[in-house]
Amino acid sequence: MNSNSKYLISIVGPTAIGKTALSIKLAQHYKTEIISADSRQFFSEMQIGTAAPTPEELSGAKHHFIHHKSIKDNYNVGAFEKDALQCLTNLFKTNNVVIMVGGSGLYVDAVTKGLDHFPEVDATIRETLNSQLKTEGLETLQKQLQTLDPVSYNTIAIDNPHRVIRALEICIGTEKPYSSFLNQGKEKRHFKTITIGLKADRALIYQRINQRVDIMMQDGLLEEVKNLLAYKDLNALNTVGYKELFNYLEDTWELDFSVSEIKKNTRRFAKRQLTWFKKKEDTLWFEYNTPIDKITSQLDSLLNHKHDN
The missing domain is CATH 3.40.50.300 (P-loop containing nucleotide triphosphate hydrolases)
Structure with missing residues (x-):
């Protein structure tokens, strides 16, 4: 070679x-x-x-x-x-x-x-979309994206509110589809x-x-999550395997249910990965x-x- x-x-x-x-x-x-x-x-x-x-x-x-x-x-x-x-x-x-x-x-x-590099847009747009997410739910935002940018609607992780809001704020702030900014002038x-x-x-x-997931539980996942409970609002911890056990530790869910949710959410994640790849x-x-x-x-x-x- x-x-x-x-x-x-x-x-x-x-x-x-x-x-x-x-x-x-x-x-x-x-x-x-x-x-x-x-x-x-x-x-x-x-x-x-x-x-x-x-x-x-x-x-x-x-x-x-x-x-x-x-x-x-x-x-x-x-x-x-x-x-x-x-x-x-x-x-x-x-x-x-x-x-x-x-x-x-x-x-x-x-x-x-x-x-990809995106233009700066007015920060109030995201605030409006975030409150819309709280009051009307994700589906309304998904429909809005489908109208403004069908390409993004069909390609991004549509059940991820962060991604949907990110795409929408660009569509609204620039009056151009979010997808139109993709693959522009990248470094070789x-x-x-x-x-x-x-x-x-x-x-x-x-x-x-x-x-x-069963092996992770045997290896002490619950203990690992317990040690991170104080930081549960950090972005890094808003992820599968952690957020479900935070719900158990805060007495919202039973342990068995939390574990079955980890499995379900990981399976969903795998499905999204397959679509992407x-x-x-x-x-x-x-x-x-x-x-x-x-x-x-x-x-x-x-x-x-x-x-x-």
Whole structure:
């Protein structure tokens, strides 16, 4: 492989499908390091509920962006894009291949393609939309978005109020569709990306998710959440696996119900991840249990072929 060709191998797929294990095998195969693009695993206080790599897994290959921040830090996708690109610049000095792994589609895209830049809009628009959400509910906002920007309505995580409000405030504030600002004038990347996805039958993915939640509970998730109760209003903790157990700790829900809600919400999250990742045409999909040598031989021939062209 030509030393001028730098490749980022990005591993995507739904939660609980085995991306971490694959990333470590690939890092060992290419004698390289791993960048995590899982926005929940950035925070050092959130170990069990985010299924962060275990100490054994971390010792299998050098990882970046695992537990490098605190939940009290204000860390967002823009800051991650900058940090990850800087990290890649350093890693590519000594490696031709770097592995990136993560189920946060937006964070993956930020590194591989760059973020979209939006004009500033009047802050009162968001305030109005937030109070509309409280009084009329999410469905009204979804309908409003469907009218103003059908493209966004069909592509964003429509059951996420933050995303819906973000898209709407741009539509209203600029009088142009939110989608019209996407993919405009992004910075060119000095590396090539090969995206590989892990897939499985949906029933199997759901079974693996349910199993993983049970293991998290056995590993002490409740205790982890209990220690974070005082910080439950922080944005980082408004996430699956934590918010449901806060409801139990505050006597709103029974424990069994909280655990079944974690499973349900994680399954929903996996469904959204699949929708997001399936939109990318050039992803190489492998069954979750494909032998590693089959994956590496396909990657090797791709890497060599790309360089010969």
